[in-house]
Amino acid sequence: MKNKSRRPWIGGNWKMFKTIPETLDFIRELLAGMPNPIRTEVVIAPPFTAQHALGREIQGGPVQMAAQNVHWADEGAFTGEISTRMLRDAGCAYCIIGHSERRHLFGETDAQVRQKLLACLKAGLKPVLCVGETLEEREGDKIQDVITRQVQEAVQGLSLEDMAQGVIAYEPVWAIGTGRSATPAAAQEVHAFIRRLLEDRFNKTLAMEKRIVYGGSVTPENIRDLYAEPDIDGALVGGASLKPEKFLALIKEVN
Numbered sequence: 001m002k003n004k005s006r007r008p009w010i011g012g013n014w015k016m017f018k019t020i021p022e023t024l025d026f027i028r029e030l031l032a033g034m035p036n037p038i039r040t041e042v043v044i045a046p047p048f049t050a051q052h053a054l055g056r057e058i059q060g061g062p063v064q065m066a067a068q069n070v071h072w073a074d075e076g077a078f079t080g081e082i083s084t085r086m087l088r089d090a091g092c093a094y095c096i097i098g099h100s101e102r103r104h105l106f107g108e109t110d111a112q113v114r115q116k117l118l119a120c121l122k123a124g125l126k127p128v129l130c131v132g133e134t135l136e137e138r139e140g141d142k143i144q145d146v147i148t149r150q151v152q153e154a155v156q157g158l159s160l161e162d163m164a165q166g167v168i169a170y171e172p173v174w175a176i177g178t179g180r181s182a183t184p185a186a187a188q189e190v191h192a193f194i195r196r197l198l199e200d201r202f203n204k205t206l207a208m209e210k211r212i213v214y215g216g217s218v219t220p221e222n223i224r225d226l227y228a229e230p231d232i233d234g235a236l237v238g239g240a241s242l243k244p245e246k247f248l249a250l251i252k253e254v255n
Contacts, residue, residue, distance in 0.1 A: 012241025055091025
C-alpha cells in the first residue's frame with residue numbers, strides 16, 4: 001500500500017528544447033490549466049537560457065524550477081559550466097543530478113555525481129538523483145548491482161537531514177526517449193529495491209518517507225498504472241513535458 005504522506009511529484013525535463021518566448025507561452029498555458037487545489041508538486045527543468053525568465057514567471061506560484069545539470073565548484077575557470085549560486089540566483093529550487101544522458105553521453109562518473117549532490121545540498125538546492133541500468137546490464141541480470149552502486153556511491157556520508165531533501169528518480173537507460181517504458185510491475189520492483197537500500201543505509205522511517213519517481217517514456221496513457229504501484233511516487237518526464245496539455249494530463253492523473 002502506498003504511503004499517502006508522500007506527496008506526488010511530477011517533473012518536466014525539457015533537455016535541449018524551447019527558447020525564452022516558447023518557455024513563457026508554455027508556462028502561461030500550464031498555469032491557466034493547473035488543477036485547484038493542487039496536491040502534486042510540479043517542477044520544470046528548462047534550458048539554462050530560459051531559467052531567469054521562467055523563474056520570474058512562476059514566482060510565488062504552484063510550479064518550481066529545476067536545473068538540468070550543475071558543476072560542484074562555487075565558481076572558477078570552468079568554461080561552459082554553471083554553479084549552484086547561479087542556479088539559486090535564477091530561481092531554481094531543484095537540480096537534476098546524474099541523468100542517464102549525462103552519464104552515458106558525457107561520461108559523468110559516480111564520483112562526479114556525488115560531488116554535484118554534495119554541492120547542491122550545501123547550497124540548499126534539492127537534488128533529483130537519477131539512477132538506472134542500461135539494456136545490456138538489464139539483460140545481464142545486473143540491475144540490482146548497478147542500482148546498489150549508484151545509490152550507495154551517491155549517498156555515502158550523508159545525514160538523515162540531507163537524505164530528506166529532494167527525490168530519487170529511477171530511469172532505466174534503455175527507456176529514455178525510446179518509447180519503451182518499464183512495465184509498472186518491473187518499475188515497482190526496482191523502486192522497492194531502492195527503498196530497501198535506503199532502509200539498510202539509514203532507517204525504515206527515512207526509506208518509507210523518501211519519494212522515488214520513475215522516468216523513461218512516461219506518457220498520460222501509462223502514468224496512472226505506474227503511479228498506482230505502492231513505491232512509485234510520480235515521474236520525471238521528458239518528451240511528454242514539452243506540450244502543456246500533455247504535461248497537465250500527467251499532473252491531473254496523480255493529483
